[in-house]
Amino acid sequence: MPLLELQNVHTYYGGIHALKGLSIEVNEGEVVTLIGSNGAGKSTTLKTICGQTRAREGRIVFDGKDITQMRTHDVAAMGIAHVPEGRRIFPKLTVRENLEMGAFSVKDKQIIEEGIERAFRYFPRLKERIDQKGGTMSGGEQQMLAIARGLMMKPKILMLDEPSMGLAPILVEQIFDIVTELNREGMTILLVEQNANQALSVANRGYVIQTGEIILQDEAQNLLTNPQVREAYLA
Amino acid sequence: MLLNILPQVLVDGLTLGFMYAVVALGYTMVYGILEFINFAHGEIFMVGAFVGTEVLLISDSLGALEGMNPYVAFFLTLVIAMALTGGLGVLIERVAYRPLRGAPRLVPLISAIGVSFLLQDLVRFTEAIARNEFYLNTPALFSGSISLGIASIPTKGFIVIVLAIVMMIALTLFINKTKWGIAMRAVAQDQSTASLMTINVDKVIMLTFLIGSSLGGATGVLFSQNYGTIDPYIGFILGLKAFTAAVLGGIGNLRGAMVGGVLLGLLESLSGAYMGPLTNGAFGAEYKDVFAFSILILVLLFKPEGLFGEAVKEKV
Numbered sequence: 001m002p003l004l005e006l007q008n009v010h011t012y013y014g015g016i017h018a019l020k021g022l023s024i025e026v027n028e029g030e031v032v033t034l035i036g037s038n039g040a041g042k043s044t045t046l047k048t049i050c051g052q053t054r055a056r057e058g059r060i061v062f063d064g065k066d067i068t069q070m071r072t073h074d075v076a077a078m079g080i081a082h083v084p085e086g087r088r089i090f091p092k093l094t095v096r097e098n099l100e101m102g103a104f105s106v107k108d109k110q111i112i113e114e115g116i117e118r119a120f121r122y123f124p125r126l127k128e129r130i131d132q133k134g135g136t137m138s139g140g141e142q143q144m145l146a147i148a149r150g151l152m153m154k155p156k157i158l159m160l161d162e163p164s165m166g167l168a169p170i171l172v173e174q175i176f177d178i179v180t181e182l183n184r185e186g187m188t189i190l191l192v193e194q195n196a197n198q199a200l201s202v203a204n205r206g207y208v209i210q211t212g213e214i215i216l217q218d219e220a221q222n223l224l225t226n227p228q229v230r231e232a233y234l235a
Numbered sequence: 236m237l238l239n240i241l242p243q244v245l246v247d248g249l250t251l252g253f254m255y256a257v258v259a260l261g262y263t264m265v266y267g268i269l270e271f272i273n274f275a276h277g278e279i280f281m282v283g284a285f286v287g288t289e290v291l292l293i294s295d296s297l298g299a300l301e302g303m304n305p306y307v308a309f310f311l312t313l314v315i316a317m318a319l320t321g322g323l324g325v326l327i328e329r330v331a332y333r334p335l336r337g338a339p340r341l342v343p344l345i346s347a348i349g350v351s352f353l354l355q356d357l358v359r360f361t362e363a364i365a366r367n368e369f370y371l372n373t374p375a376l377f378s379g380s381i382s383l384g385i386a387s388i389p390t391k392g393f394i395v396i397v398l399a400i401v402m403m404i405a406l407t408l409f410i411n412k413t414k415w416g417i418a419m420r421a422v423a424q425d426q427s428t429a430s431l432m433t434i435n436v437d438k439v440i441m442l443t444f445l446i447g448s449s450l451g452g453a454t455g456v457l458f459s460q461n462y463g464t465i466d467p468y469i470g471f472i473l474g475l476k477a478f479t480a481a482v483l484g485g486i487g488n489l490r491g492a493m494v495g496g497v498l499l500g501l502l503e504s505l506s507g508a509y510m511g512p513l514t515n516g517a518f519g520a521e522y523k524d525v526f527a528f529s530i531l532i533l534v535l536l537f538k539p540e541g542l543f544g545e546a547v548k549e550k551v
Contacts, residue, residue: 052427072430081431088428090421101421104414105433153433 001064003028003188004049004080004157009058011041011048011212018044020212021058026157026190031183033191033199033220035233036209042192043085045209046159050075050082063156077105079156083163085192087146091135095126098134098145102152112152119148122178140171147178157188164195176202196233200224208233237512242386244508245501250392250461252500253399257454258477259484259492260406261447267423267487268443271340274347275327277474278354279320279448283455284465285358286316288373295374305376309394309460316456317449324448325441333437351470359467370466373459395457402450403493409446410489419443423487472524476503479531485544494542503527 002025011019018041026032034042047053049060051072060068067075076082081102090098099119103112120127123144129137134145143163150158160179164172172195180202183189193199200206200220208216208229216229223229258280265273290312294300300308331350335343362369377390410416421429422439430436458473459465480499484491507523534541 050431052430071435072427073433073435076431076433084428084431088425090424090428092424093417093420097417097420100414100417101429101432101434104418149432 002026003063004190005059005061006045006049007059007061009045009048009055009060011044011053011055013044013053018053018212019048019055022209022212022214023058024207024214024217026188028156028188029183029186030205031179031189031191031203033193033196033203033206034209035193035196035199035206035223035229037233038194039211040209041212042194042209043161044212046082046084046161046190046192049159050080076153079153080159081150081153081155081157082159083146083150083161085161085165087139087142089134089142089145089149091133093134094131095129095134095137095145096131098149099152102149105153111154115152115154119151122151122181123148140167140174143167143171143175147175151182155187157190158182159190159192161192162194163191164193164198172198196229197224237509240508242383244504246383246386246388246392248501248504249497250388250395250500251504252497253396254454254458254461254473254496255477255480255500256493256496257399257402257450257457258473259481259496260403260489261451262478262481263484263486263489263492264419264443264447266481267489268419268440269332269336269343271332271343272347272478273332273444273447274344274474274478275331275350275354276447276451277470277472277477278351279324279327279451279470280455280458280473280477281465281467281470282323282354282358283316283320283452284373284459284469285362285371285455285467286319286452287312287456288371288459288465290315291374291376292371300374309376309456313398313453313456316452320452320455321445321449324444324451327448328441328444333440355467355470362467370464372464375463376460389461391460395461398453398457402453406446406450407489415439415442476524476527479527482531483534483541485541488541488543491541491543499527499530502530 004026006022006024009019009022022045034045036042044053048055051070055068059066062078062080065078067078090101093101099116100112103115106112125141126144126148129141134142137145147163163175167175176198179189179191191199191203200223203220206218206220206223207214208223216223218226258276261276262273265271291300327350331346332343335346359369362371377394380387380389381393410419418429418434419439419442422434422436426436476499477496480495481492483499484495503523503526506526507520510522511519
């Protein structure tokens with residue numbers, strides 16, 4: 001049984017039929033990527049999973065439980081960490097406070113402290129900035145903070161929405177290295193990207209989404225060499 | 236002569252100002268999260284004054300106040316008033332504001348004004364039935380005054396200032412140091428992202444109303460002790476002034492509300508005492524409200540973000 005499964009999901013977004021019967025699944029331990037061009041419905045997919053936009057039809061099942069109608073904070077509490085597009089760190093909270101908010105559902109202070117230490121191991125830069133307000137950091141540092149914050153709840157799945165957007169190539173490289181490392185440690189990851197080349201090179205499987213529909217799905221390696229994909233997304 | 240009264244004027248201004256400050260916190264906390272002016276907040280303050288006064292009147296008529304330490308009696312009154320007004324604030328949010336959260340901004344504002352009239356009339360009606368009048372005299376718990384050398388401060392005024400400071404410190408610690416306090420700031424900055432952190436935004440909003448309203452209710456108790464008489468309309472002017480204080484400090488900013496409140500109290504007290512003599516009687520103390528609201532207009536015209544607020548672009 002997949003960890004996360006979307007079955008024939010339809011979502012409307014401001015009058016637009018944004019997802020037209022989307023079905024995807026993510027198995028435990030996998031990195032799955034959802035690629036597609038701007039406006040194809042990638043972000044809407046993640047927002048629908050965590051209940052920020054409602055699926056009007058279809059079912060979303062996570063960890064054996066139907067989460068289609070759950071409210072966002074309850075979905076998150078199931079163990080779904082969503083690192084949203086544009087990072088969305090809390091600009092007026094310090095790095096430490098941002099991380100503490102990521103661990104809002106964690107009761108044990110000891111575990112929170114361990115989580116912060118772990119975050120600093122992945123992202124040493126954040127340690128230097130611990131008391132700095134999130135909004136004063138660079139885009140790359142904010143992305144690191146956003147991922148670190150997502151990991152604080154010890155999620156069962158990490159959903160990343162365009163983590164490479166607006167970052168310098170060297171930082172993009174770093175972010176994808178972290179994705180690989182997290183996955184090696186057992187984290188299940190659903191990665192939404194416009195940067196299809198990078199995303200497919202770290203993923204196990206991939207889905208190609210176009211105007212709200214999955215038009216292709218395959219092993220990531222196959223998609224990388226698929227002529228249709230190469231022409232449309234890797235050119 | 237003018238300088239002789241200055242210390243007393245300052246003491247009066249501080250007493251008033253600290254009350255404005257605590258009520259202003261209620262306006263500013265709600266605004267910080269919902270970008271909505273809870274115009275019923277002044278009436279929460281008024282209800283607090285009535286609850287406090289009724290608790291004392293009823294205990295007095297039962298003979299319970301006899302021989303009771305006034306500080307204990309005061310503390311109990313305060314706790315009861317805070318609990319009831321806190322609950323009232325939560326109820327109002329649930330019934331009158333939450334269903335309108337997606338509506339255009341003007342709609343909840345009108346709802347708040349409606350709640351405000353409702354509370355005024357409800358209190359007037361209840362008191363008219365229960366006591367045949369709705370102007371009440373609050374039993375005084377504290378008499379005497381503390382001498383500070385050049386000025387004397389009545390014990391009750393001193394208690395107002397001390398308690399207001401205690402409430403401000405407690406709130407500041409809560410907002411900055413506790414998990415739910417930080418969550419409150421997170422929700423104020425970005426609701427949808429906060430919910431991704433498993434934060435229940437509705438709960439945080441409830442908590443905001445609970446705290447803001449109980450602070451407002453507590454100030455009502457302080458007010459009734461300090462001035463001795465209350466009526467169902469005291470919340471209107473005081474609420475508007477506290478709102479002015481919040482705008483003066485920068486609405487949405489806690490420190491701004493505190494400083495704005497104290498500043499407005501001082502300015503009002505100074506203008507009340509000195510405007511008459513300085514203008515040869517052309518503008519007397521009766522113009523002190525004009526003075527307070529002129530400040531509101533000037534702030535809105537020249538520094539709309541207030542003393543501590545930051546200029547923000549309109550949210551898209």
